[in-house]
Amino acid sequence: MILNKRYSRNIRSNLSFYIAATVLTAVSLLLFILFYIAGTGINQFGDEFFASQHLEDATFTTYKEIDEQEISSLEESYGVVLEAEEYVNIKEGDTTIRLFGPTSKIDLYQVLEGSDIKSDEDILLSAGYAENMGIKPGDDFAFGGNTYQVCGFFLRPDYCSALCEVTDSYKNITTFVFGYVSEQVFDSLEGKSTTYKVIYNDREKELDFRRKVNDTWQIRSYTSIADNPRITYVHEQADMFEVMAWVFLFTLPLVTVCLIGIILGRKVKQEQRMIGTLMAMGYSKGKLIRHYMVLALIPGLVGGILTAFLGCIFAQPYGQLCLADYEPLPVRFHLPIPIAFAGIVIPTLIYLCRAYFTLRKLLKKDIVSLLNNSADNKKSYSKIFYKKQMPVSRKFGVRSVIGSPGRTFVVWLGIFLGAYIVAISFAFQDSIKIIGERGTENMGDFQYEYILNELGIGKPKDGEGMLVMNGEAKGSSFSIMMADEDLSLWNTRLTTGEKAELNGKWYMSSLLATIFHVKEGDELTFYESGDLEEYTIRIDGIIANDYVRFILTDKANAAELIGFQPSFYNVILSDHELELKSDKIAETIEASSTQKQVDAMLDEMDVIIYSLTLIGIIVCICALYVAVKMMIDENRVNISMLKVLGLKEKEINHMILSGNHLLLPIGIIPGIFFAVKTMELVSGVFAEMASMILPPYISGSHVILTVIIVCICYFGSLSLVKRKTGQINMVESMKDNRE
Numbered sequence: 229m230i231l232n233k234r235y236s237r238n239i240r241s242n243l244s245f246y247i248a249a250t251v252l253t254a255v256s257l258l259l260f261i262l263f264y265i266a267g268t269g270i271n272q273f274g275d276e277f278f279a280s281q282h283l284e285d286a287t288f289t290t291y292k293e294i295d296e297q298e299i300s301s302l303e304e305s306y307g308v309v310l311e312a313e314e315y316v317n318i319k320e321g322d323t324t325i326r327l328f329g330p331t332s333k334i335d336l337y338q339v340l341e342g343s344d345i346k347s348d349e350d351i352l353l354s355a356g357y358a359e360n361m362g363i364k365p366g367d368d369f370a371f372g373g374n375t376y377q378v379c380g381f382f383l384r385p386d387y388c389s390a391l392c393e394v395t396d397s398y399k400n401i402t403t404f405v406f407g408y409v410s411e412q413v414f415d416s417l418e419g420k421s422t423t424y425k426v427i428y429n430d431r432e433k434e435l436d437f438r439r440k441v442n443d444t445w446q447i448r449s450y451t452s453i454a455d456n457p458r459i460t461y462v463h464e465q466a467d468m469f470e471v472m473a474w475v476f477l478f479t480l481p482l483v484t485v486c487l488i489g490i491i492l493g494r495k496v497k498q499e500q501r502m503i504g505t506l507m508a509m510g511y512s513k514g515k516l517i518r519h520y521m522v523l524a525l526i527p528g529l530v531g532g533i534l535t536a537f538l539g540c541i542f543a544q545p546y547g548q549l550c551l552a553d554y555e556p557l558p559v560r561f562h563l564p565i566p567i568a569f570a571g572i573v574i575p576t577l578i579y580l581c582r583a584y585f586t587l588r589k590l591l592k593k594d595i596v597s598l599l600n601n602s603a604d605n606k607k608s609y610s611k612i613f614y615k616k617q618m619p620v621s622r623k624f625g626v627r628s629v630i631g632s633p634g635r636t637f638v639v640w641l642g643i644f645l646g647a648y649i650v651a652i653s654f655a656f657q658d659s660i661k662i663i664g665e666r667g668t669e670n671m672g673d674f675q676y677e678y679i680l681n682e683l684g685i686g687k688p689k690d691g692e693g694m695l696v697m698n699g700e701a702k703g704s705s706f707s708i709m710m711a712d713e714d715l716s717l718w719n720t721r722l723t724t725g726e727k728a729e730l731n732g733k734w735y736m737s738s739l740l741a742t743i744f745h746v747k748e749g750d751e752l753t754f755y756e757s758g759d760l761e762e763y764t765i766r767i768d769g770i771i772a773n774d775y776v777r778f779i780l781t782d783k784a785n786a787a788e789l790i791g792f793q794p795s796f797y798n799v800i801l802s803d804h805e806l807e808l809k810s811d812k813i814a815e816t817i818e819a820s821s822t823q824k825q826v827d828a829m830l831d832e833m834d835v836i837i838y839s840l841t842l843i844g845i846i847v848c849i850c851a852l853y854v855a856v857k858m859m860i861d862e863n864r865v866n867i868s869m870l871k872v873l874g875l876k877e878k879e880i881n882h883m884i885l886s887g888n889h890l891l892l893p894i895g896i897i898p899g900i901f902f903a904v905k906t907m908e909l910v911s912g913v914f915a916e917m918a919s920m921i922l923p924p925y926i927s928g929s930h931v932i933l934t935v936i937i938v939c940i941c942y943f944g945s946l947s948l949v950k951r952k953t954g955q956i957n958m959v960e961s962m963k964d965n966r967e
Contacts, residue, residue: 238523245854246526252850253531254538257571259649259843260477261539261563266550267469269543269561274388274462277557281336282309283385283459284425286452289814290445291682294424306437307430309333314420320371324392326406329414334425335386337408340558341365342380348410355381355556356390357405376409381556386425388554389461393815394451399553421681421814435760442758448681448798450698450757455705465553468910475906496520496586503587504595513591517584524583525576532572539563539571549839635859639852639888640895646848646938647899653840654930655907659922670773671819672719674801681814684797690806692717693797695783697790698757706740706777708756710786710794717801720780722769730782733768739921740777741770752779756790763789774921848938852945860884885946896938900931 239246294302299310314329340355342365351369358381363369367378387406390399408414428434441447453459499520506516540563547561630636679696687693692715699708711718713730720728720735728735736746746752746767753764771780783794800806860867863884870880907924926934 234519235522239526245857246530248850248854248857249527250531250534252847252854253527253575254534255843255846255850257532257535257575258538258542259840260473261535261567261571262542262546263469263473263550264567265539265543265561265563266547267466267473268564269547269559270466270469270550270554270557271463273557273559274466277338277383278385278459278462281338281385282334282427284334284453285428286426286450287386287423287456288426288441288450289421289423289448289681290441291448292445293422294441294445302437302440306433306440307428308433308437309427309429311425312422313425314414314422316414316417316420318371318417318419323403323405325371326392326404327414327417328406328408329420330408330411331425334427335384337382337384340381340383340556342378345379345408345410348413349377350379350410351376352380352382352408353378354387354390354401354406355383356399356401356554359556360401382408383555383557385459386456387458388557389458390555391458393817394456394458396457399555438757439760442760447758450705452700452705454703462554462557465550469550472910475909496524496583496590500590500593503590504597507591507595516591517587520587521580521583524579528576528579529572532575535571536563536568539568546839636888636891638858639856640891642848642851642854642856643891643895643938643942644899645851646844646941647896647934648903649844649847650841650937651900651903651926651931651934652906653837653844654934655903655924655926656840657837658927658930659907659911659925662923662925670719670775672717672801674717674803675819676802676805677817677819678800678802678806678808678813679815679817680798680800680812682798682812684800685793685795687712688797688800691800691802694718694799694801695786695792695796696799699754699779700757701752701754702744704743704777705757706754706779708754708786708790709778709780710783711780713782717803718780719771719773721772723772724769726769728769728771728780730780730785732785733781734765734785735769735771735780736767737771737773737776737778737780739774740779741767742921743777754779761790765789774923845937845941848941849945852942853948856885856888856945859888881946892939892942896935899938900926900934 294312296312299312302308303310311331311333313331313335316327318325318327337352339352342352345352353363353369357363358378363378365378365380368375369378370376390401390404390406392400392404426437428437438447438450503516503520507513543561543563547559551557551559674692678691684693692711694709694711694715696710697708699706709718711730715730720730722728722735723738734752736744736752741747744752748767748769750767751764752767753762755762765779765781767779786792787794800808867880867884870883875883904924904926907922907926911922911924
């Protein structure tokens with residue numbers, strides 16, 4: 229007998245197992261690889277693009293203008309690159325058009341498609357809006373009674389995410405577009421605002437520079453690069469993809485690989501009689517180990533190669549899906565060679581090690597026990613329910629489950645994996661959706677928030693006035709909000725359900741408390757971004773607001789600590805739209821914007837969410853198939869004996885397989901539970917990335933749908949395997965020599 233001839237015979241007889249194990253290995257690893265490719269690709273592009281386009285270190289505005297001569301003096305004195313940029317917001321129906329003036333030193337734009345501006349009739353548009361609205365180079369674009377020709381699309385480093393305001397939570401490519409016109413056309417526009425961009429070449433002089441600017445020109449707002457989501461979103465989103473990749477690696481692929489490894493070990497045990505026969509024929513232990521390890525190598529090697537192949541094919545299209553939250557970025561995604569190599573080597577080594585240790589254990593047994601198929605010394609469970617009056621099929625099913633804990637664990641693990649990955653895809657969808665549902669409740673009763681570019685005195689004629697300043701602490705910025713004690717339009721409900729009393733107390737939003745890891749009674753040391761003076765306060769309560777980073781107190785209390793006129797205000801809250809002069813408004817925020825942003829986020833993420841669901845279904849079917857098939861293979865003798873006793877195929881399948889139905893709830897419930905726990909891990913990253921808390925949540929309807937999908941996969945796998953019962957011959961039981 230030539231031992232190598234067994235390779236083709238073994239593969240043919242176990243072809244369905246090798247196919248399922250290979251697909252399961254490839255699909256589970258593919259999830260890690262695709263998220264890893266997306267994260268690393270976006271991060272690499274961001275680093276290169278930001279450097280080439282001279283990304284700012286901060287943006288600030290002042291109450292007094294800094295002229296060109298003063299800018300040059302500041303650059304020379306403090307070692308900075310400083311540039312003033314003008315922009316104008318134009319309302320055209322529901323759409324806001326933001327046009328920028330020409331700059332030459334900081335935040336330079338890059339033309340992605342078409343050409344740059346060549347005449348007064350040309351206009352460059354942001355690529356995201358143009359793509360969403362179906363605009364192409366050469367099309368007309370009208371506003372303000374004039375029509376311009378779209379010459380191309382562009383990308384700039386401080387607008388990689390199309391947020392109309394930095395306080396927005398998600399991009400707006402439906403009613404917000406930004407662009408460039410010729411210098412002559414821009415000069416003719418009215419209602420311009422000015423921001424200042426700065427790059428610090430000497431970080432040791434940063435605070436001195438900011439104090440000088442505040443003392444001389446009075447800083448109205450200051451946003452560092454770390455607090456500008458239009459910029460940070462690039463790396464934060466990419467980092468989240470990498471975090472998700474590693475989370476999936478340590479939950480799905482490794483568990484899946486271990487499942488296949490366990491099944492491989494059990495399949496080797498099924499070969500003990502053949503191993504004993506080969507040993508009796510004179511084959512050495514080393515040759516037998518090498519022979520069976522080659523068989524164990526197949527699903528790992530082929531699955532790893534298939535993963536690398538699919539990773540190369542889907543790297544770019546899946547990476548493009550992960551760019552949905554950004555402006556169109558010209559990123560080239562590719563599978564890193566070390567990751568492709570690891571995807572081949574690691575599962576292969578795990579399978580080989582599992583087969584090796586199982587073989588070593590078997591080869592230590594004497595040949596007689598191997599030939600008798602009794603080398604594993606199984607404990608007898610034949611007396612379970614021995615005196616219990618119950619149907620034989622039920623006794624058989626329970627004994628089958630209890631009598632083979634390893635096999636039972638494999639079936640349970642298949643159910644758990646399927647439930648976990650399907651549930652986590654639904655949990656992503658529900659967690660994002662609930663943000664919008666809770667948004668209005670968290671924000672308050674106002675419909676419009678007007679941020680002014682000048683200070684008002686007293687009380688506004690309509691609405692409620694607040695004074696809002698920028699604060700910084702622990703490397704992050706937030707709003708210092710000061711209001712009258714009778715503030716009613718802003719939500720002041722505490723997480724405990726009570727209403728906050730502003731009289732002499734300080735409160736913090738739940739979002740900021742999550743980011744800073746602060747709770748009621750803790751102290752917070754911060755400094756105001758203008759004068760950079762340090763202050764320490766005690767947090768008297770946490771306001772239920774998962775979307776805005778702020779601390780809140782009454783004006784008199786804040787004036788006592790910080791020292792300013794309590795009659796000032798620069799924000800107006802109103803429950804209806806106000807008629808204010810456009811040159812007095814720096815920003816308008818609508819209460820409904822949160823829901824719109826969440827709806828847009830869900831639309832963009834649909835493909836990713838549904839791809840996770842599809843992968844979950846594939847994993848569930850394959851995992852359950854290999855597990856249930858293993859159960860049939862290990863019960864060949866029992867099935868044969870039942871055939872001899874005259875039982876029909878349907879009755880046999882019921883006796884062999886029905887006991888495992890008990891594992892469905894035991895596998896589904898923890899699968900859903902751990903999916904929610906995984907969302908809790910992602911939630912912390914999301915709070916930093918998107919400046920909103922992603923509540924780990926899965927709806928009751930999706931729990932039911934998860935149960936239905938897993939059950940369909942389970943019973944579908946059973947139906948695929950049941951036909952194997954008919955292929956088992958009655959002679960099998962006659963061949964068994966066990967005592």
